[in-house]
Amino acid sequence: EPEVTQTPSHQVTQMGQEVILRCVPISNHLYFYWYRQILGQKVEFLVSFYNNEISEKSEIFDDQFSVERPDGSNFTLKIRSTKLEDSAMYFCASRADNSPLHFGNGTRLTVT
């Protein structure tokens, strides 16, 4: 069964550095998402992306965050200047029309 893949599985970075989290959604899916889960807390919506543009974003998704679909297969989340509180599991998800989200296994981001 096709699946969403995320790389790396664990990323450690220093505060103030830029990070790029990478995702390969399922190939025939058109809607793409990023969620995050801070340790011990709920899964939080960050952003949704469709037709090469952001369709919805949460209050968490501020100017430090950006998303891009640089080619036909990758979907990336960039954090320009990481903060300690950005440490979390970041989940990418994708879906087809009228179907549930399929999630990747996540990237654990640790900001030191």
Added chain:
Amino acid sequence: DQQVKQNSPSLSVQEGRISILNCDYTNSMFDYFLWYKKYPAEGPTFLISISSIKDKNEDGRFTVFLNKSAKHLSLHIVPSQPGDSAVYFCAASGDNNNDMRFGAGTRLTVKP
């Protein structure tokens, strides 16, 4: 953001008995509801969904009930199995399905 609430952080059930996981929501614009299951070190996996035009959806051992007037849904697992032990997330979205919101999760433990 407390639009979707799961008030029980954990639930312990004996193998073979029924597990009932509850979820409440506040946004009356939600019309599509899902349950996801999450094992450690993996992303959430879609389990079952229900749209607002129905009050029950069944798939094998899993049944989701929706009470729109009470803004409440529940997931019933019967009979429960040890392999069902995981964190279960309730999720809800509006008709555009672009900003799915998750509850905080309930950790289910099924004891042999």
